[in-house]
Amino acid sequence: MLYTAYEIGHQALAPFRLFARAAAELYGSQLNPARDSWASRANIAALKVYESATRRYGKPEWELPFTEVNGVQVPVEIDTVIEKPFGSLLHFVRDEKALADAGVKGPQPRVLIVAPMSGHYATLLRGTVQAMLPGHDVYITDWADARTVPAFNGRFDLNDYIDYLIEFIRHIGPGAHTMAVCQPGPPLLAAVSLMSAWDDPTVPRSMTIMGSPIDARKSPTVTNLLAQQRGFEWFERNMIQTVPAPNAGMTRRVYPGFLQLFSFMSMNAERHSSAMWDYFENLVKGDDDSVERHERFYDEYLSVCDMTSEFYLQTIHDVFQEYLLPRGLMTHRGEFVDPSKITKCALLTVEGELDDISGIGQTQAAHELCTGLKPTERVDYIQEGVGHYGVFNGSRWRNIIQPKIADFIAERFDAKAEKAFREAPRQQAAE
Template structure:
C-alpha cells in the first residue's frame, strides 16, 4: 500500500513539477530581460530546487572512460563479463596499448570490489573504482533493482548473495583479491571461508573489509540500536511492501529504496537541509561550480534501489539481531561457515574514526574470527577524521587509505614476504 501511495504522490505532483520546470526555463532564459535581476534569480532558484527535490533519480552512469596512470591517459571500457537476473559482474578493461605506453607491461592483480546491496547503486563506489584502476584489473558487482526483476525469476536472499560472490570470484581466475565495502562484509567473509575450506583455486589471495558490520554487537551505532530495539516482526510489518504496476517486478515483496533513503536522510536531516539551503543560495548568486558539485553528489545519493524482502529480512536477522557469523553459528546450504579454517588469505580491515554506520571494532572483529591465519597475513587500519563515506571515497581515501590497500595487495602477491620470513 505504501509503495502505491508513493507512486500516486509522484504522479499527482507531475503538473507542479512541470510548472516548476517551465518557470525555471523562463527565468533562466537570456531572452527574459529580468532573468538576471534579484527577483528573477530568486524565482529561478526556487523553481530549480523544487524540480530537483521532486524528480526521479535513475541508475547513474559510471562515467569512467579513462584513467591517468603515471601521466598517461589510459582508455577504459566497461564490459559485462557475467550476469544473473540479480546482478552483473562489471570489468573496467583498460586499453592494452595505452597501458604499454604507460610502462605497464605485466598483468596487474585482479580485484573484485563488492558493492553494498543496501539501497544505493554500485556507482556510489565510482571514486573507489577510479583509485584502484591505477594499479589493478578492476571488477565490480552491479546489483539489480529488485523492482525490475520479474517474480518468475524467483527469490534472492542472503545465501544467494554468498553464492554470487563465489561465482564472481571464479570469473577472475586463480587467487584474485576481494574488497567488501560496508554491508557485504559478512557474506564475503562467509564466501571466502567456504572457498578456503574447499581449497578452491579461485579463493581470494587477500580480502579487505571497509566499514563492514562483521560483528554488529561492537560499538553499536544508531543503525545497530534500531535493529536491536525493534522486534523482527516490526521490520516484517513496517519495512516491506509490494511492487506495483507498471514495474517488471510487479507483485514482488521488497524493502523499497525510498524507505531506505528516508532513513538515510533522517539520520543527518539538519546537514541535508543546510546543503539544500546552500544550493538555493548558490543558484541565486550564480555560483555554477558550487551548484554543480551539489547536484553531482545528490544525483548519486538520491538514486536508490529496492531490496528483496527475503534478503533484507535475513540481513536484519543474521547480521544485526542474531549475530550468527561472529557467534560461529552461520549455516550456508547445510554447512557451518568456519572462518577459522582460512589459512592463506590475507586479511586487511579498514575503519573510519567517525563512522556512524559501522562503529570501530565491528570490522576489526574479522581478525578474531580468522583465528587460523598467521599474524603475518593480518593488518588493521583506522583512518582518523573520516566517517563512513570517507572510508571508501574522497581525498583521505585516495591519499591515505588506498595506498595502504595497494601495498597490502602487493604483499599478498609476494606471499607476504614468505609469511614474514616464516615468522
C-alpha cells in the same frame, strides 16, 4: 499500500515538475530582459530546488571513460562479463596499448570490489573504482534494483548473495584480490570461508573489508540499536512493501529504497536541510562550482534501489539481531561457515574513526574469527577523522587509505603466477 501511495504521489507531481522545468527555462531565457535580476535568479533557484527534491533519480552512469596512469590517459570500457537476474559482474577494461605507452610492464593485480546491496547503486563507489583503476585490473558487483526484476525470476536472499560472490570470484580466477565495502563484509567473509573449507583453487589471495558489520554488537550505532530494540516481526510488518504497477517487478515483496533513503537522511536531517539551503543560495549567487558539487553528490545519494524482502529480513536477523557469524552459528545451504578455515587469503580491515553506521570494532572483529591466518597476514587500520562515507570516498580515501590497500595487495601479488594465468587460456585456445 505505502509503496502504491508513493508511486501515485510521484506520478501526481509529474505535471508540476514539468512546469517547474519549463518556468526555470523561461526565467533564464535570453528573451527575458530581467533574467539577471535577483528576482529571476531566486525564482530559477526555487524551481530547480523543487524539481530536484521531487523527481525520481534513476541509476547513475559510471562516467569513467578513462583513467590516468603515469600522466597518460588510458581509455576504459565497461564489460558485463556475467549477467544474472539480481546482479552482474562488471569489468573495467583498460586499453592495453595505452597502458604500455604509460610504462606499465606486465599484468597488474585483479581486484573484485564487492559493492553494498543496501539501497544505493554500485555507482556510489565511483570514487573507489576511480582510485583503484590506475594500478589494478578492476571488477565490481553491480546489484539490480529489485523493483525491476520480474517476479518469475524467484527469490534472492543472503544465501543467493553468497552464491553470486563465489561464482564471480571463480570467474575472475585464482590469485585475485577482493574488497568489501560496508554491507558485503559478512557475505564476502562467508564466501571465502566456504571456498577455503572446500579447498577451492580460486580462493582469493586477499580480502579487504571496510566499514562493515562483521560483529554489530561492538560499539553499536543508532542503526544497530534500532535492530536490537525492534523485534524481527516489526521489520517484517513495517518495512516490507509490495512493488506496484507499472514496475517490472510488480507483486514482488521488497524493502523500498525510498524508505532506506528516508532513514539515512533523517539521521542527518539538519545537515541535509542546510545543504539544500546552500544549494538555493549558490544558485542565486551563480556559484557554479558549488552547485555542480552539490548536484553530483545528491544525484548519486538520492538514487536508490529496492532490496528483496528475503535478503533484507535475513540480513536483519542473521547480522544485526542474532549475530550468527561472530557467534559461529552462521550456515550456508546447511553448511556451517567457519572463518578459521581461511589460511591462504590475507585480511585487511579498515575502519573510520567517526563512522556512525558501523562503529569501531565491528570490522576489526574479522581478525578474531580468522584464526587460521598468520599474524603477518592480518592487518588492521583505523583512519582518523572520517565517517562511514569517507572510508571509501573523498580525499583521505584517495591519499591515505587507497595507497595502504594498494601496498597490502602489492605485497601479496605474484607477477609470474599472474602472467601464467593470463597466458594459459591463450595457450589452450592455440592448442
